[in-house]
Structures are given as C-alpha cells and as structure tokens.
Amino acid sequence: MTTVETTKTAALEKGTAKGQSVPRKEDRRLVEGQGTFVDDIKRHGMGYLHFVRSPYAHAKLGSIDVSAALELPGVYGTLTGDEVAILTDPFFQIAAPPGAAVKDYALAVGKVRYVGEPVVAVVAETRELARDAAELVEVNYEPLPVLVDARKGQDADAPILHEDCEGNVSYSGVWEWGDLDAAFAEADHVVKISELHFDRFNSTPLETNGALVEFNRGTGQWTIHTNNQFPGFAAIMMGPAMRVGLDKLRIVTQDIGGGFGNKITSHPQLVVCCLLARKLKRAIQWTEWRTDFHQSMSHGNERWFHDTEVAVKADGTLLGFRTKALDDAGAYLRYEPLGGVIWAQVAPGLYRWRNIRLEFTQVMTNKAPVSPNRGYSRMQHLWLTERIIDIVAHELGFDPVEIRKKNYVQPEQMPYETPNGCVYDSGDYPRALDIALDLVGYSGLEERRAEAASRGKLLGLGIGLTLDSGTNNFGQSQLINPDLQFSGNNEVATVKLDIFGEVVVTLGTTPQGQGHETTASQVVADIIGCDVDTVHVRVGHDSYWNSHAGFSGTYASQFAVTGLGAVKGASDMLAVEMKKLASMVFQCSPDDIELADGFARIKGNPEAALPFMALGAIVNANNAGFPEDPPTLNCRFVYRPPFDVPDKETKKGQLTLTYATQIHACIVEVDPETGVYEIVDYAAVDDCGTRINPQIVEGQVMGATAHAIGAAMWETFAYDEDGNLLTPNFYDYHVPHAMDMPPLKTGSIESPSPFTSLGTKGMGEGGGGGIHCVCAALQDALRASGGAIVYDSHNPYHRVWEMLQDPGPSRANVEVSAT
Template identity: 35%
Template structure:
C-alpha cells in the first residue's frame, strides 16, 4: 500500500539521522594528511595596506604556507550574479589587495599542520595599515559628499540603482486628497545558522581533480564560480555539500574561503580544512536587512491608495557579493504587496558602506517591504479614521483580478505577474482564526486598565519558486527501490521527504522506498540549488516529471512482460496490471530487472534501464501569499515586548506535506520575531562590529515564541505542473510586518510613532516611551 502520498503529514525521512547525531557536516570530514587553514582578517574598517610581513608566522611551528593578496592577485574577483548593466562592479577579491574595506575582510591565510598551529601563526602575521575614513551611515554614504569613497574609481558609493515605474504616479499625487510620507528604517542583522560555514578542499582525487566539501546551498553554482575564478574546467571540480546545518540565504553566496582553500590545497598537494568560528562568522558571513525607505503614498477621499513612491537605500557593505542587488530589487518590486496601487515609482540604491557585505536572508527584501507597506497602511487608516482592515480590503486585489501584471520586475527572476491566490479570502480567514473582533474588544479593555497591548496585521504577496530550472533524475533498480537525484541542495527543509512523497504518488509505492540524493556534483550532474523557496516546488516538479516518464516506460516494458497492449495496462499500487484480469500483474522490481543491460532491449524501447531525467523549466515566478496577525503586550515598566498570540493563514499553492509547511512557517515566524525584537549587528564609530558571538547576539528560543495557530489555503499556480509554490520564507516575511505593526499599534495611545527602527529591545522601547513623554510634556 502506498503511504506518504502528496498532502499527507508524514514524518520527515531526514530527521532520524539528524536527531541521533548521525549527520555528516563539513566539520565531520577528516581526510588523510589534512592541513588546517586560519584566515587573517582585517581589524580595520577602511585602510590602506602599507605592508604585510609574514616571516615570523612562516617560521612558526607546523606552518606550511601563507598566502596574501599578492599571491592571488591574478585570480578574478568573486562574481556577483545579479548586477545590472550599469552597476558599479565593486567585487570582492579572494584576499585583500592594497586596501581593506571592512573589519573581517580576509587579508591572508595560514595553512599549518593543525588548527592550533594555524591560529597561533595567524597572530604573527604583521599587517601595517594606514587608516582611511569609514563610511557607516547609509544616507551619508549615498550622498554627494560621502566621508570616503570605498572604490574611488567609481566616483560614488552607489553601486546600483534599481528602478520601477508603473502608471503615472506624478498625476496621481497631483490629484490626491491626502499625501502621506514616512521614512522607515530596518536595522542590520544576520541569518546566524546553527552551523557556521566551513570547507575541506581535497586535491588528491584521481587525475588531480579537486573536491571541495563546502557548507553551501548551491554546490553546482559553487562549481561554476570556482571554475571561473580559477580558470579551470568544471569537469576538474567536484563540489560536495554534505549535511548543511541551516543556510537561510547566508550560504547562498560564494565566499573567498571556497577559493583560497582550493588554491592552498593545490599548491601543497594535501587537503586543507577551514571551519568558521562563531565570532568570525559575524564578520565573515553576509549580513542582511539594513535598509532605509523613504515612502510617499497618495490617497483619494475614499481611502484608495492611488500611488506610492519609494526611494530606498540598502547598506550593501564593502562589496557586492553573489546576490547583492536582490534585497533592493525585491523590496522595490514587491512593496505594494497585495494592494492594487495602480501608480508606482521606486528608486532603490545599493550603497557601499564600510561593513561586512550584505546579501539575502530568508525573505530577502520582502520583510522590509512588508514592514513599510503595512505600517503605512495602518497610518493612513488611523489618520483618515478608516478601519485598518476595511482600508486593506478597499485596496486589495481580488481573486477575479488575477492574474495581474504588476509592471515591476525582480532581478534574475523576471516580471512580477501575480498568478493565483485569494488575498481578501486569506485576510478573512486569518481574522477569523485570530478572533479579531474579540481581540479588539479585549485590547480596548486592556488599554482601559493601563496595559499596552497592540495588534498587528500583515498581508503580503511573495516571490517564490524562481527558475530558471531544476533537475530530477529518477532511477528504479532491480530491487524495485527508487533513487532520485535532485539538483536542489536541501539543508534542513525536508525537501527529500517532499520529493519522495511526490515520486511515491506517481509510482504508487511507499514513500520510504524512495531515496533522494543531492548535494554532490559528481552524483547529480546538473542542478541549481536551494534558495528563494524553490526546493519543494521546482525540484519536486522536476522529480515528479521524471517519475512520470519512468512510469510511462514501465508500462511499455510491462506490456511485453504481460503480453498485453499498453492501453490495457493500469498502474495500481506500484504494479502494472492488466485491466479486468485479476492476478495478472508485474511489480516495479520485475519491470526494472527486465530493463537491465544483461537482458535484451525490451520490445519497442530505444533505451535500457528504468531511468529518466527531467528538467522543470520555470515559465515565470509563482507568488505565494499569506496574512498574519500578531498580538503583543509591552511592559510599561521595563519595555519588554512579549508576543502573546499569533495567527497565520498561508497560501503557497498545493501542499506536498502539511507538517513540513507548518514547520517552515513557524520557523520563519521565529526568525522574524528574533530579528525584530532582539537581533542586531551594530557598529561603533570606527566601523568595528559590536557583536562577537552568541554571548552578545541572541536568537529567540521557544520561551519567546507564542502559540501559533496556522491555517492553509491552497491556490494552485498554473506555472507548476502540480500547482506547487514555495513555502520557505513567508513565515519570516509576515512576522516582521505583523509584529512591527503590533508594536506600533500598541504605542499609538502613548503618542509614539514607530517607523521601523528595531530591534525593539527593552532599552529601545523604554527610550521610545521616554521620548513620547518628553514630547507630550513639551
């Protein structure tokens, strides 16, 4: 009997291994004769390198090799794949040459017999700097008179401008009954996966090929990038992503250690290992979020938002990493969310600053966009005396208006055309789930008692399941078991289980008979990777398409074995049976054995083996949507924000495994909550980060999480053969909007206007309350 079919909340195939300590992360890989690398990083935020002296370090015990920028000056910079044609290509070098531009930039590497010797010797590398002015403030950095230019050759710190233009916003503003303006700020924080990054570069494979084990979300892209930087064919490179302990976008980047470890390993002829420390992680792995959005909204007399304009700045840090313009691109393309707003203009600048490079993190630019749009909606409603839900409904695209070409575009992904969904229906459902009217009544009672209680609602539409394509390879061997090779590179999402369910449904077999392999470019010939909520939907579709081809081929083979016409064969419970003839059937294993190379070619077939490959080419972006409601209470005496209650209705199309999707949504909400309430990477005036690890950067725990009530809608997308959209990021995107909205709502009666400016830590909230009291007294 086939169990674990699509739509069933089966437990994840991955979990037993992961939860019983049997996972194999990069740090678990130990190779013979392996050497260890330590990275010497800049301690200055912006400086010229006057001299690097390595003699003392080279003489230290166990040291095998030291590389500096001079040694790798011929290697190309690290690619940025989302540059625009007129972007300033401020690309990161493998090792700094002549200048450093952020604290943590790799300046040299030391390779030694063990990691202790490498780190001891790294301290002996002497680097002489001449400090240059640092550029930290976003507005200053983007201005005509910045404190410094990070790349003087460009004459500006603005590396990219992303523009969106829809309709005629000027005319809409000219005719507006009301105009609202607000500047929203979102602070800098980071993905902070449980596993830091790490590499083991092994040059000892047959024929001198290089194997790079790396904690990445996209091994096939790493192979391509590495080949490009080193100038060697991809066939000489094998990239392996073993078990990866979370990525959230931070491992969807190509990093200098992935190159320099390979250079060192090839030079020495021995494997080289580097495991990022947690303190190192906070300067060496991309940060996220930091943006300023100056937003204007034109509203007519009925509360219809007729136009929005946006000027946004993203603090990209000191170089454009792999996906550098995507946060600005997404937040500008998606700002209007589910709201009609027919006229729109955005100018979104990616700005270079003296900080660790910034790139994508769960939700990429969506959380920032949702925070801005939903806080703006609440403000319009409040100022015009319109119910905030009613205002949203008036402006929301209806089901009948879809598909809807929004007139914007997202870099790499393409045109924004909302495909399917029921945004007002989703809002209605979450209000019902949250008990909205009851909550409003209780909020009024709480306020009358002097408590500070706020309700936030966030509706959003989100780019998911982007292309360009993904691969699936399904093979049935003589045991009757199925092996799937997928181009996705899951790292905690449960994608292997989801793919197994899809393939099992197609072949009508138990999903536990399906083994899914991924993350090794020698095993999976081609693939794109796991990011942008694409694994389940895109890789899942590719695997299922391949399984469908396998089943068609199996029917042809069965027709020979059963001596019946293919049209007379039906597929039941993993067997091919003759329609209407009970007992006449063959199993998948029997069919697979018939197709092996030591038999004759089955009649009517042109190839051996029950083995098919499929590509799912993505015709366009599919857009998920959701509505979130958060209730918070602020402790008047201490400024502590507590999320009391949470409800979410999520629509990511057809669901493969509801338990996995619910887990994705809940985990996403936790990360949204953490980012908004406690996580921040601040810098001092000299450009030194004030975070040194988990002793001063706190992630939320179960103790901070509210009970979450979760509902689902399933609006299938026509862009996927099985109707699936992506579900990985929506939880975070919605939580940032809903919790920010709830905090803002809570503080309205106290005269505090919240425009981002998180995280809402107890001291930050007390400062807001104190400022409000001062304002009221003045």
C-alpha cells in the same frame, strides 16, 4: 499542548502520499547524531585553515610578514592577498557600471574594507596551532576614514571604498509604473513619510560555513565538500576567477545545518581553500567561527526609504506611492546588486494600487557584505508597503483591517497582473486575514485592551502580510544589468528503477532542512505506484554525479515548483517506460497497464502483475532480445518554468512564477514604564497552494515566524562609528530561545497554483511577516500613549521607551496634506 492550532480547510486526498504528513526520511540519521555535516569530514593529513582577519573597517594594507608563523613547527603554509592577486582574477561582478568596477578577490588585496575581512590564511596540523600561528602573522595597516552610514555614502567628503568605482554607489535606477501625477491629482489625501529604516540582521544558521577541499594533481580537479547552498552559483563565481572550467570544481554537499540564503556567498573562502589545497598538496579543512560569521558573512540588506508619498482617496482607496530606497550593500558585491531588483517581484505588495515609483540607490559601506537572507529584498519592500498601510490608517483614521480588505487584490481577480507585469497566480487574502484574526481573538480586542489597561499595560494588534515569491526568473537581472546573460530558471532530477526494484532519485537541490528527501519521495511514490519507503532519494548533492543545471540549488523558495517539477517530470517519464516495458512482457498496450502497490499490472486483472523488481531486473540484467530503443528505466527531466525576458525599457515582466502568502497577526502588551513588550498572541496563516507535506510546510511557517520575531525584537547587526560590529556573538546578538517564543496558532488554506504541474507554490521564506505585524502592533499599542509612529523594523525595548517618552521625533516623520 495548545500553542499550535491548525485550521484545516482543505481535506486531504486519501490513498496518496501527496498531501500527507509522512514521517521525514532525514530524521532517523539526524536524531542519532549520524548526519554528515561539513566539519565532520576528515582526511588523512589534512591541514586546518585559520584566517587572519582585519581589525580595521577601512585601511590600506602595508607589508605582511608571515615568517614567524611559518617557523612554528606544524605549520604547513600560508596564503596572502598578493598571491591571490597573481593566481586568480577578481570575481565576476553582477553589477553594471558603476558597481561593475569593484575588484573583489578571495583575500584582501591592497586594502581592507570591513572588520573581519580575511587578509591571510594560515594552515597547520591542528586547529589550535593554526590559530596560534595566525597570531604570529604581522600585518601593517594604515587606517582610513570609515563609512558606516549609507546615508552619508554620497557626500562629497565620504570615504571611497573602491577607487575604481569613483564613488560608493553600486547601482541606481528609477522604477516607475502607472501615472503618478494622475494618481496624486486624484488623491484626496497625501501622506508623507520622511524616513523609514529597515534594520540589518540575518538568519544566523546554527552551523557556520565550512569546507574540506582536496586537489587531485592527476586530473587537475578539486573536490570541495562544503555546505554552500547554491553550488551552481559558487561554481560560476569560482571557475572564471580560478581560470578553470567548471568541471574542475566538484562540489559536494551533504547535511547542511541551516542556510536561509546566508550560505550562498562562501565562494571567496572556498577559493582560498582550493588555492591552498593545490599549493600545500594536502586536504584543507576550514570551519568558520561564529564570530567570523557574524562579522563577515551575508548580512541582510539594510534599507532606508526616504520621502515616501502615498496617494489616498477619501474612502481609503490607495492609488499609489512614490519613494526613494537607499540600500546598504556592505563592502563588496557578492550577490548584489540583485537586491536592487528582487524587491520588484512584490512591488505592490498585496494591494491593488497601480501607480508606483521607486528610485533605488545602493551604496557600499565599510560593513560586512550583504547577501541573500530569508525573504531577500522582498521582506524590506513588503515591510514598506505594510508600514505605509498602517501609517495611512493611523493618520487618516481608517481601521487597519478594513483598509487592507478594501485594497487587497481580490480572489476573483486572480491571476492578477501587477503594475509591473508580475502575475499573482492565486490566493484569497481576505479569507486568510479573517482566519488569522479569528485565531488571535480579534473580536474581543477592545475588551482585552481595556483589561490590559487595568493592569497598566498598553495592548495593540498588528497585521503583517507577506508574499513569498517562488521561482525566480533570472531574466530580472537584466533589468539592473542589460549585459547579463541570465534568464529563466531550471532544475533537474533523475529517477531510476534499480535492479531490485528500488526507486532511486537524485536532485539538483541542496536542502538545509527543508525535507526534500521526503517530499520528493511522496511525489515519486504517487506517480510510480509504490510506497514512500521504496523511494530512495540520495542525500545531498554532488556536482559530479547528480544531474544539475545552471540554477540548481536551494534558495528563493523554489523547490516545490522547480525541484518537484523536475521530480514529477522524471517520474512521469519513468512511469511511461515502466508501462511500456510491462506491456512488452504482457503483449498488451501500455494503456492497459497500471502502476500500483509496487506492481505493473493489467487493469482489471490483478493476477497479471509484475513486481517492480522484475522490471528492474529485465532492463538492467536480463535484456537480450530487446527491440531497438528499449526502456532504460533511468530518466532525467529538466524542469523549466515558462518565462520570458522582462522588458528592459518598461521594467515589466513576470519576475516570479508563484506567489505564496503568509498572513501574520499578533497582539502585544507594552509596559509603558519601561518599553518592555511581550507578544501575547500570534497567528500565522499560510497559503502555498497544494501542500505535498503539510507538516513540513507548517514547520517552514513556524521557522520564518521565529526569525521575524527575533529580528523585530532582538536581532540586529549594529555597528559603532569605527565600523566595529557590536553584536558579533550570541551574547549580544540575542536570538530567541524556547522561553522567548509566544504562543502560536497556525492556519492554512490551499489555493492551488494554476501555473505549476502539482498546484504547488514555492514557500518557506515568509518574508518577515512577523516583523511587519510586530511593528503594526506596537504602533497600535502606543496609540493610547502619544501616538508614536513606528519607523524602524527593529524595535528593542529602548526604542519603544524612547517613543513613549517622546513620540515627537517619530511623529515628525509623517505629514498629511490634502490635495
């Protein structure tokens, strides 16, 4: 097997678990088919829920008749929007006006606003029966004009989605840093790009959303078994809507079949399950169908960039840019308009330009609601910055490699403060780029180009750089809504030494394949002085029993910082207590005690050693005669990154704690006759600071790469003019399979973060590096055949063929003027 090559430039520390690719603790149960995913959970007498969904993208709801469904034997009951409107309040809105006025309920109330929107819920004894009954529900729709294209959302005659909002704009704001006028005055060239489009897609985790919800009438509490990946956020949304305190919502996760951000916003469906569990006095089981997921859940943000202007000096120095971003939020604001600020974490990309102006407008349309998707909002923005670099290079004749290196933030400038006050903690971008180029065979590029030409193929090289900003400062939400009371971040872990010496860890996180049980064990083992097998990390999350904080969850590339920060903090506390306890036994100073190999022992005297089991037994079962304030061996730590609230006037501040980098490079070959292209070489070089488990890190890089390649070539949520999704299943939404993947080489460097206790950086999202580099490679390949400008993030074969047939329209997008 030669498709994967790793360039190891950092030597592993010997004798510690940290830095080793220890086998994952998760794997055994998963390869045996013994994982517990949400659809695996059953309860006696549970009812299966099926949603009646809107076939219209925009319609007034008339009468709804559920009587025929209720008459079917085995049907337990139904829930309609009218009931929901009585039993709950609209979900809390993150948006300031105008988006704040959106009224969003768990089922459609009054109107439907996208195809696939849940209108009625039907519960029955079997899955089949619930579906049969759903077909008997009669809903009268009065179709309304449909808004599909966000660019038309502000037209005078545009259909209005939410009458309370007086327009379709959910958020708009101007973000400006530096002196744009001066930058453009200083520039020798101005490159203008009239329109760029970042396409709509998402990561389509293989397991769809689901829940099993029970209601305890005695305590008034719901137990919600679900695969929601951010239960803290779900609870904040659900509690006020359902008019109950958060402690009434016990949210339990176990194995989750992929999330990628797409499983954050299932709270409307969870509310429906809760209401029905109470109404029907039985457990409610809901498993979303694939088609339903595609039509209704968590699409990635679709974004246009209009009237982009770039100020460039004659020597290729980039001074700044201005643009107008238009974001398509879909029909409801389920996590939006946070996408309106998240991009600002990476405002300049990897470049040193100091002058940036971005007018951001977000519009609601009759399409599925947008919510976080791997690389959320940063991917779109980084794609813009990478497109800018390659279009500038193309138009002004610069080498895409050299112009990058010239304008990169340089390693000696780290930590580097961006124009908007973010701080890039560490990194060596030029070196990472060199490694990536070396892996794809850049030095022989021109020979390969000629060889491909001899076979009638067009060959091109592309580079895609991406920043994985890890650990949100939620204070950034105040930049879009000053009234929001969110800031900072936190995560919790508990570590205890149990009675027989086993180390037991609970996390606030809800992993979906990231291997938290393993990496947490590695960190604990090194601190406590035991082997990884002795550490037991509880599977999944239970908000009743796991200690957790407001921002607990697994999202936004933060586990390596917040999650492991909490684990390290709690482990340090436990180590102190264990040493103290041992010192009490040995009548010595705690400083004389070391923890190693499962023993607390006196340094320099290995004979004087207490096994961990003895420590656990003393505290838990044999503690008579203890002094006041004894060790508990049960430690909880809340990790809180050192954030301030960003300045609302200047929109400056540290929005993120760490910045991991992925540098992708690829070579494509295009068949000029058909537009069909193939990636023939691919490299991804990762720098996420200190790696706890290199194999897991590499796995994340690979996964992000595959998502990006899929989005670049095949995956799109395309709609027709009536608002029907044209790709609602895996036939038409082609996700790459094993035969589609190009040969991959991976490399890595480690630039430890100076801001985190372990030198780690949040990683895993990858921000679409593959999309950027495929776009760049196509543009490079087409240079020899008309010089089209790649203007869309998604380039199926027919688009490439169109650009080959007539590069004119794409070229007309770009204009260069001297100043």
